[in-house]
Each structure stands twice: as structure tokens, then as C-alpha cells.
Amino acid sequence: MSIVAEKHASVFRSLKYFNARLFFAGLLLSNIGSWLQLTASSLLIYRLTGNAADLGYNVAFQFLPMLVMGTWCGALADRHNRRRIALISQAALAVQALLLGTLDLSGVINVPMVYALSLILGIIGAFDNPARRGLVTELVPQVDLPNAMSLNTAVMTGSRIFGAAIATALVGPLGTGWLFILNGVSYAAMIYGLTGLRKTEMYPAIMRPAGGSPVREVFKYVAGNRRLLTMFLVYVAVSTFSFNFGVALPKLADLSWGDDRAFGWVMSVIGIGNLTGALLTARLKMVSLRWFVGNIALLGLASIGMAFSSNVWLAFLWSIPLGVGGAAMIASGNAISQQESPPDMRGRLLALTAVAFLGSTPIGGPITGLIADSISPEWSLAYGGVVALVCAAVAAIAWR
Known part of the structure; x- marks a missing residue:
């Protein structure tokens, strides 16, 4: 077998397992609904206030x-x-979406209500994220785990293609309220996928024994692993400042590209890049740090290019490499964390990557919004690209 053949394998090899097929099908439909809500909520707040900072505060909550x-x-x-845990949290997420939609359709919705419901969404998501992503590790054997994690990223980010496009097309005739309702209904697909998993075909995780200091243990483990420590530090910095598209793009679309709805179309094209980047990562049997760093650099360059695009068509061109770099970085981070961890620590390391990626948003989101309002919409996106390029250079030097 050639070196290339050993390094690469079928992009969709995890789908030979029934549980993986069922889970990812439900996840795809559910996440299309989630992108409906994410796109609609950004448009709702921007139209209520006209300030990017308010978008930043919303993602912070x-x-x-x-x-x-x-x-x-x-x-x-x-x-x-x-x-x-995932079943309970998915049902709770559906209730949150239906409540948001009902308040919007009734005409009583305001910014504080959106903030409060975003906080509730975040609390539920904190339980759902590690449980649902950790469940992926039980769908396939160890040899196919990097592929399954990359396909999970492909579904999570690639569903943006349809969700953002549908939201942009329907927000005019239906309004944001019905988009929230549609998201609530879409959780039925994920709940069906979870209930239908065949227990006899699962690869059960090794349960961590009771007692001890589980949170302290995972930080100690990362601190003692140079590859993981460097990856997480870079992951935190890039995630904090370079992924605030939902904050930067609505105002950039409104002022530079002529219509705030261009935000949704650009997000949809980014989704095409996301799907490509995640699937390219899924081809790798082992994900390297070089792949991780190279895609951070691609993300940085594309962010700067999009920021200074004079029209939406140029923005579309930059959206593809931006999406590729962003999704490949996320998929690589997830895969590397699983490659480097013992089975009983995988849930905690997946949670730590989620904290690094999503938990940094309360810092980066408001900063990005303030830059958009006080300096320029262009620099609210471009500064994140500069940060990504610096991080890629630092990581490349650190891993030499």
C-alpha cells in the first residue's frame, strides 16, 4: 500500500455504520434549523437596533x-x-426555539427578551454540546474516530449552506418568527436519530470512575502534552477574534454591500467552504498539526480579503477559502484532541475544545461589535484575520 493510500481513506467511511448514518442524518436536518435561527436572530437584533455591538452582546449571552x-x-x-443527556437537552432546545418564535409572532419581542432566551439557549447548549459530540465517539470504532469527528464538523458547519440560504429567502415573506418555529420543529429529527440508535452496535465509552477532580485532571493532562497545549492556546486566540461572522457581517453587508440580507447569502456560501474543509479533513486517517496551522493561515487571509471586498460578488469569492480554513481548523482541533486522549477523557477534551471555540465568544463578540460601530465594519472582520495569521506563525515556530 502506498504512503498516500495509507494516509488517506474514504471520506465517508464512518457511514458504513448504521448508527453513524442515523445520527448524522438527524443532525443535518436539526442543524439546518439551527442555522435558520442563528441567521434570523442576527437579522432580528440588527433590525431592532442597527448596532453591531448589540449582536456581540447577544452572542455573549x-x-x-x-x-x-x-x-x-x-x-x-x-x-x-x-x-x-442529549435527548433531554435536544427537547429543551426545541422548547426554547418555539418560545422565541411565539414571542416574535405575537409582536412583543424586544432585545432584552432575545438576550434572556439566548442565555437559556446557552445553558442548555452547555449540557448538550459535550454529550452529543461525545456520543459520536460511541458510533464508530477507534480507527474511524478522526473521520467521524470530521464528518460531525462537516454536518454542523455544512448545514449552514441550506439554513442560512433558506433563512435569507424566507425572512422577507415569513418574518423571523416563523423561522424560529421551524427550528423548533427541526429538533424532532435529532430526537428521532438519538432514540433510533442500536445499542448492540454502539462502541460504549469507558466511564470515568466517580470521585477525583475531573476538571483539574483534564487541564493537567493538556498542560503536560506540548502538542495539545499549543493547539489549545492557538485555538482559543483564533476562536475569540476570528469567528465572529454573525456580529461583523450584518453591518458590513448593510453598509458595504447594500443590503443586510446579503449577510445570509454570504453565510450560505461560507457553508460551502465549510463543507469542503471538513470533508478534506475527513480524508485524513491522522490529522497533522501542519494541516491545522495551514488552515488557520487560510482563514486569516480570506477574512482580510472579504473585509475589504467592494461588492457582494467579491465577498462570495472570499467566502469559499474562509469557510474551508475555518471548518478544517475546527475539524482538525477536534480530531487532534481525540487522537491525543485516553478514552475516559474524550468527553472532557471535547468539552474543552467547545469551551475554547464557543466559550471565547463572550469576549470576542462584544469586541468585534464595538470595532464595527466605532472604527469600521471592515476592520471588525479584518482584525480577526490578522490575529489568525499571527497565531499561525507563532504555532509554526513553536512546533518546529
């Missing part, structure tokens, strides 16, 4: 629980039944 509770919730997922 949404992801603050992940920063505060994420690692603890990961320890919980390592100790208890992940499918049961």
Missing part, C-alpha cells in the same frame, strides 16, 4: 454558559449516559 460550565458539563458527560 448565548455562549457565556459554555465558558463557565462547559468543562464541568464535559465531566458530567464522561460520567453519565450521553444519549440520555
Whole structure:
């Protein structure tokens, strides 16, 4: 077998397992609904206030629980039944979406209500994220785990293609309220996928024994692994400042590209790049640090290019490499964390990557919004690209 053949394998090899097919099908439909809500909520707040900073505050409320509770919730997922936790949290997420839609359709919605419901969304998500992502590790054997994690990223980010496009097309005739309702209904697909998993075909996780200091243990493990430590430090910095598209793009679309709805179309094209980047990563049997760093650099260059695009067509061109770099970085981080971890710590390390990626948003989101309002919409996106390029250079030097 050639070196290339050993390094690469079927992009969709995890789908030969029934449980993986069922889980990812439900996840795809559910996440299309989630992108409906994410796109609609950004448009709703921007149209209510016209300020990018308010978008930043909203994502801060949404992801603050992940920063505060994420690692603890990961320890919980390592100790208890992940499918049961995911079922409960998915049902709770559906209720949140239906409540938001009802308040919007009734005409009483305002910014404080959106903030409050975003906080509730974040609390539920802090429990759901490590349990649902940890469950992926039980769908396939160890040899196919990097592929399954990359396909999970492909579904999570690639569903943006359809979700953002549908939201942009329907927000005019239906309004944002019905988009929230559609998201609530879409959780039925994920709940069906979870209930239909065949227990006899699962690859059960090794449960962490009771007692000890699970959160302290995972930090100690990362600190003692130079590859993981460097990856997480870079992951935190890039995630904090370079992924705030939902904050930067609505105002950039409105002022530079002529229509705030261009935000949704650009997000949809980014989704095409996301799907490509995640699937390219899924081809790798082992994900290297070089792949991780190279895609951070691609993300940085594309962010700067999009920021200074004079029209939406140029923005579309930059959206593809931006999406490729962003999704490949996320998929690489997830895969490397699993490659480097023992089975009983995978849930906690997945939670830690979620804390690094999502939990940093309460810091980066408001900063990005303030830059958009006080300096320029262009620099609210471009500064994140500069940060990504610097991080890629630092990581390349550190791993030499």
C-alpha cells in the first residue's frame, strides 16, 4: 500500500455504520434549523437596533454558559449516559426555539427578551454540546474516530449552506418568527436519530470512575502534552477574534454591500467552504498539526480579503477559502484532541475544545461589535484575520 493510500481513506467511511448514518442524518436536518435561527436572530437584533455591538452582546449571552460550565458539563458527560443527556437537552432546545418564535409572532419581542432566551439557549447548549459530540465517539470504532469527528464538523458547519440560504429567502415573506418555529420543529429529527440508535452496535465509552477532580485532571493532562497545549492556546486566540461572522457581517453587508440580507447569502456560501474543509479533513486517517496551522493561515487571509471586498460578488469569492480554513481548523482541533486522549477523557477534551471555540465568544463578540460601530465594519472582520495569521506563525515556530 502506498504512503498516500495509507494516509488517506474514504471520506465517508464512518457511514458504513448504521448508527453513524442515523445520527448524522438527524443532525443535518436539526442543524439546518439551527442555522435558520442563528441567521434570523442576527437579522432580528440588527433590525431592532442597527448596532453591531448589540449582536456581540447577544452572542455573549448565548455562549457565556459554555465558558463557565462547559468543562464541568464535559465531566458530567464522561460520567453519565450521553444519549440520555442529549435527548433531554435536544427537547429543551426545541422548547426554547418555539418560545422565541411565539414571542416574535405575537409582536412583543424586544432585545432584552432575545438576550434572556439566548442565555437559556446557552445553558442548555452547555449540557448538550459535550454529550452529543461525545456520543459520536460511541458510533464508530477507534480507527474511524478522526473521520467521524470530521464528518460531525462537516454536518454542523455544512448545514449552514441550506439554513442560512433558506433563512435569507424566507425572512422577507415569513418574518423571523416563523423561522424560529421551524427550528423548533427541526429538533424532532435529532430526537428521532438519538432514540433510533442500536445499542448492540454502539462502541460504549469507558466511564470515568466517580470521585477525583475531573476538571483539574483534564487541564493537567493538556498542560503536560506540548502538542495539545499549543493547539489549545492557538485555538482559543483564533476562536475569540476570528469567528465572529454573525456580529461583523450584518453591518458590513448593510453598509458595504447594500443590503443586510446579503449577510445570509454570504453565510450560505461560507457553508460551502465549510463543507469542503471538513470533508478534506475527513480524508485524513491522522490529522497533522501542519494541516491545522495551514488552515488557520487560510482563514486569516480570506477574512482580510472579504473585509475589504467592494461588492457582494467579491465577498462570495472570499467566502469559499474562509469557510474551508475555518471548518478544517475546527475539524482538525477536534480530531487532534481525540487522537491525543485516553478514552475516559474524550468527553472532557471535547468539552474543552467547545469551551475554547464557543466559550471565547463572550469576549470576542462584544469586541468585534464595538470595532464595527466605532472604527469600521471592515476592520471588525479584518482584525480577526490578522490575529489568525499571527497565531499561525507563532504555532509554526513553536512546533518546529
